[in-house]
Amino acid sequence: MLIRKACCTFTLAAALLSSHAVMAETTLRIGMTASDIPTATGLPNNGFEGMRFLGYPIFEGLVLWDLTRTDRLAGLRPGLAEKWEQDPENNKTWIFHLRHGVKFHDGTDFNADAVIWNLERYFNTSSPQFEPASSAMSRARVPVMGSYKKIDDFTVAITTTKPASYFPYMAVYLLFTSPASFEKAGRDWANVATLPAAGTGPFRITKVVPRQEADLMRWDGYWDASKRAKVDNVVLMPIPEANSRLAALRSGQVDWIEVPPADGVASLKSAGFTITTGSYPHVWPWFYNIGATNSPFKDVKVRQALNYCIDRDGLVALLNGTAEPSVGWLKASDPDFGSPANRYKFDPAKGKALLAEAGYTAAKPLSFKVLISNSGSGQMLPLPMNEFLQQNLKEACGVNVAFDVIEWQVLLTAARATPDSPTLQGAMGLNISSPSSDAGIMARYFSSENFSPNGFNFEQWKDPEFDDALKTISEATDPKVIAAAYRKAHERLVDNPPWLYIVHDLNPRAMSPKVKGFVSPQSWFVDLTLVSLQ
Template structure:
């Protein structure tokens, strides 16, 4: 299956390289890691790579990320809302003042009715426009939205289930598509996907070839003239196999590839290609299935032991230095890392001691299955990386790990299942890369209220100290208090680990020399309006 997909992708890029183009047109061709094109209805699947390329460039939220800086974490900026604030009489309610005069790509008006229509699309199963395929994706990213209403044509409110100072960090993931697109598609989301649908962003979708490519064109009527894109078109191609992406770049069939194979980076540099890397909030872990029946990972000593048993530096070497060791959800130099009792190093003796205390010895070794992907957003090189971990755990601590490889979207679906769901095939861990960008993301992944299947806490991890700290953090308004309790919360993630922390990658990409203006932000996402071709 993987080979067939790679050949299909190559066929598309070959055709593109031979197709005639206007001498004046700038067409940027990008090789993604996904094995299929992300969905195009306004809430893309395929993880954050889907959001990176078929989410934010086309369909926008009331709040956007500022992706123009490399020296600090991405911040928030006004999007389809010019400003927002907590209601003076209710800290659970947020008021959004919408930008006036914005049009969807199809020429229809963006207004409060469109916002409510899009919220109903996801959060009201009885709405005519309910999009079942998008519900799990968006609800898991905005798990605390309780209600919403139109105040007037340019003002809406959203109310959360708890007081949450970090709610604005969740709002960018609520994307807005044109209600008129749904009508034009016969009120059938499958047909809407092929129209294609309209958003408000700096790019619009102009062509969809299922499982092969998506073409974007610059939106010359974009509401922010300062953010008008520099290229005329972008062609997105799913090329899941790293060496196939490398070949496509070398041959000139694409201009940009996500995650070049690490062993190919030196030769790319020597040949004049541009390699981009940079620190950003991302961690590549195993999620522990601690709530499954008879799970060996229910014992915190086992979860800690595995964190002492792995040689993170060997994985960094495997990736040719395009990653750094992970000993927590955040990086050790992050002010919110805190001072946990456990500072994980490669210490097999300590790992084996903890395993023995939990009842696992050479005569009764720990054994479990991990489900991984063959490629995908932020997954780097999952097959060789997991094979290395499998051997490492066996040699260092006598742990037997079986690996079940599936496609990326199948793995994402598994991460929304309950711990004993048949779709997991008995897996006691999932290898799903994760953002680690802000308090809202921490709440999404680790608060017990967000336990699977309704939220992203697949492990159904519960730590009472963490819960107490998060409550204080949620109600805080001053930055000093937020940072203090953010660090306290992170300490619990290290000392009572719901994950096996492995590496933080450095977001590698490779470009032809004609790609100019790219900024590698401290974010999963990128600002495609900055990119030019010369």
């Protein structure tokens, strides 16, 4: 009897332990490249890394990205709007039919009133809920926003300032926060993030400690039962220095890091860590400050020259193959790349000849300053990469480049400055990694209507042929006509370059073998609901 009782007791204990193991919470810990936690009021700063981790997992838009595939560019899917269409009587107006039964994390209803309240927050400077920081980002990302109105409790109309066939690709960047969050915080956005703020996404924020961590918890009341998260919690940690991120992963402090150092990839693989890479719509350039009073980049020959002076293959080798050469806004393999007259490659002789035609020689070398960051969303490894380019340009074409290293969010703010703004400290270039996913992004970066400080055309670049092609893209309905205009627009971006095209990132991440189910989409964003821990 005693033996039998001991056996039964052991079996019961084992069962309890097994049950506890099954019920134990799973926490996914991610090391970001950001130097601080992105703002948590509902529209995060820190670029698209902020949107990736403190944006879409918690706060959603009327339209969302489909991040479930790797074989094609991420497309759009219904979000807080079940469907949308252009008004047949006015091609500047879009009708959004909202999803019924959606609740914010605080239990309040998502409806048309919440949509209008948030649009007023972004676009109406006299509204009580106006938020300057989020407004600046939203106005730059959706420069065609005109007016908006509630049709009924679940229908909203948004009218753009001009026809924009690509407007749904802009709508993905307008995220929605519970109006009750603002009221609960005493109508003070500085206090909203400390509540924390309530969204509608598959995770909710439970804690934010500036420069240390942000904690997310799975939201079991999420409106899409098929997209409920597999992990219980996510902890986000800002670790801007690449080798520190590597050490955190190796020591088990985190389960996943963004952008492992290139020279650590092989050792991580041999130690059993998972390395993911994949093509996605991203370009790592220098923005030319064309509009500055004494800018050398007013001359297209200078802009073309630098595109011939840089050794992209050498830089890719430095990065251990985690990037590929960039010779345009789109990849050369993209069917919409077109047939530009210039096919940039490492050709110092041609670069020096163009510089000489523009008046820059060994006796009078081209010299300028670029603002760069020490880390940041999509910035890869900015310090060694820019040091390589500095030496490369000096040795290949006699060009002198100086750098000012500033924090990533400060650099992003600089991109909305006017060309001669004192905040630029005389810089003639900015190193800001950027998306290249769709015509909406193309329009906001390069349309002559979107000059800084009102839009993302920091360079204040104007090309009439490009603007004509963009007008066709905006207004046409025939896909063949749109595709032809898109190619023409891209040809102008190559032949009359507003940027120095350097590399396209291959989106490297390193993860513990415990991380399962991750999909590396052709997008800046990721779907955390697919991820599990084993």
